[in-house]
Amino acid sequence: MTDNNDYLLRTENLFKWFPTRIGILSRTVAYVKAVDGVSIGIRRGETFGLVGESGCGKTTLGRTLMRLTEPSKGSVAFEGTMISALKGSRLKPFRRKMQVVFQDPYASLDPRQSIGSALLEPMKIHRIASTKSEAKKMAGELLEKVGLNTDHLARFPHEFSGGQRQRIAIAIALAVKPSFIVLDEPTSALDVSVQAQILRLLRNLQQELDLTFLFISHNLAVIRQMCDRTAVMYLGRIVEFAETKKLFENPKHPYTKALLSSVPVPDPSKRRELGVLQGNIPSPVAIPSGCRFRTRCPYATEKCLNLPPPLIEVERGHWIECHYDIDFAAASKVEIRPRAT
């Protein structure tokens, strides 16, 4: 899936399994396979979208990339360095280059810390400003950069609205001058109008500061608007990956197709059959054999039951994990052709 050297961050066959333990001896009885073999490459300066249902492992993938949890297997390389193998103080320089903005702006700020002190803290940790007054000046500039003003430095998080708090969280993430930011559903807790403001702010900041984003969301509209390339995640694996435009116009995987068609379109002439997915997402403890999507896939066959699907590049830069070449364009009479692998 990845072949050139222009990648800021790459994962190679990344796994994150959480053991389920019971009893006093902590016997491991099963694993929650949150991330189950993911290889992605994020290019410098792009916005990489990660989309999927709740519980499909997108947040865990983000946390594993950031080394907030240790990967069970596989590697993460940031600017060519294997950060998945680093520990403690060796990891600290990379903490400066990677930042994260969380979904819930109410909970992601320390309620007893003033905004000023929260902005100064990362500068203190990474010794960014040489003097305190310089740091304070930088903190003020950061607030202005995200659309707040210097007066807000002395205030506390509960004095702000959700959108303002998310701006603060972004300002704090920018305080260490990172090159990569994981945006974990940064707008899903916000009003639609505020969402748009935050998204515009993120875009402007990306251009101004030359940032690379990993944009995690379940909101397809936001992904479509924000991302250059998008990966669709299902039960811990990337099932389809392409440029966002291609992915939305011509989905190749039945899951992506179903996801896209479940978004209502406000145009009666384009009314189409809602491809509602049957059933629930299976438990990540007991992932189905063969193709993990087969339990909900309308096209599943015997082959899907027994064999895990291969990763195939259907077009240049458009990868899917599926046994079949399904022609969605031929609407009702869908054609299923086995792939030559």
Add this chain to the structure above:
Amino acid sequence: MKASKPEGSQSSDRYGRRADLKYALHLLRRNPIVLTGVAISVASVLLALLSPLIVNPTSWDQQPLNLRLCWNNPIVNWQIANVFNCGGSAVYPLGTDSYGRSLLQMIILAIPVDLEIAFEVVASAVVIGVFFGGLAGYKGGIVDEAILRVTDVFLAIPGILLAIVLIVVLGRSLPTLTIAVLTTWWPYYVRLMRSQVLSEKEKPYVERLRAMGAGGIRILYGHIVQNSIYPVLVQATLDIGSVILTVSALTFIGLTPSPLLPELGNLSNQGIQYIFTAPWLILFPGLTILIISLGFNLLGDGIRDVFDPRLRR
């Protein structure tokens, strides 16, 4: 609200810590029970601080010279049975104890002794609790297990019994008394702090701090503890009364450095021998214990009401 204030300062007046404090005082003022608690605890602390000025602090082991000047209190009018006991007079408002000392003076000297032990025990328990409880909750795993098993050992032995054994082994003195009570007290604080940290550390801002590269010490003691210490402080205030009760219970059963020591439990112990003939000897020290512990309990309740963030925002 003063209209002349500039825009900026007014907004920081409406929010921020000063406004928080104002609101807290407002809540306090509305609640007469809490206000009583505040009054009693402040008064007892003030009395304790000023007691060396009111009563000569070295006078308690000196035998008084003149015992004949006392007469029956016309209001209370208790019978004098013991030659050394006197039921109340202008010179001895609460009467004299079995050593012929002014009971009021002895109580005034006893309050700082008890309060000092109580503050020392509670403050040390809070420090130990914050440190080890925080560590156990944040680190988890083997550290957590080790610290919890140690607290289990202490919690398994009945508190009073453990304290008695310790005082007997270490010898009778005020520092021993403090150490003995502290030994039975600290495990509760470790457990309380641990449970608070356990729930606080799962909040997203902790994760954000980790992503920022903040170290464990900074995250735990700089952020998590600050956000989870309020229940511990409330417990500490409530416990000042309980420690006073425990300490006086220990001295009441005779674990005192000296029978002459002015200490509320010891004074009661000296008084119980004369309970039928000179009941004021146990009544007044006992009442003092009751009032002070009640005062700190009410104060603790009030602090909980005022600072409980669920009631605030």
